[in-house]
Amino acid sequence: MKYVNASNILPEKLIAEIQKYVQGETLYIPKPEKTYRKWGSCSGARKSIDDRNASIKHAFTKGKSMSDLADEYFLSIETIKKIVYSNKKH
Template sequence: MKYVNATNVLPEELVMELQKYIQGETLYIPKEKKAHRKWGANSGARERIEKRNERMKEAFLDGASIEELASCFFLSQETVKKIVYKKKDDLYT
């Protein structure tokens, strides 16, 4: 997170108003809700994990065991169970 001096970006009147409530402290101003993106959306990690999980479910339906999948995908057996038994609608909501 990058810090910005308020006097460099805000009107003087607004800085003076903010100083009534907080002075010399760090103030976090969150993004608007509509500007938020889900985890992994920028890096593509979310998409890669979804594809991995689909491959894992397909392998499970084709007869691979939980133990085999855990070893193949380097995950714990409990994590594999959560993935293969989860309904498609429940993923990443």
């Protein structure tokens, strides 16, 4: 996490108001919720996992066993069950 000196970016009046509540401490100011991004949305990891899960579901509907899918994708049978039986659309 990058730290910034408040006096370098905030107006003096705002700093004076904040100092009524906290002084000499590190203060974290979170982003607004609307700017949050879901995990993996920037790196493409989320899409990769969604694509993998869709392939697993498709293979299962075509008759491939959970054991075979677990071996093929290096996942536990419990994880395969969660993927196969989830209601999430891919």
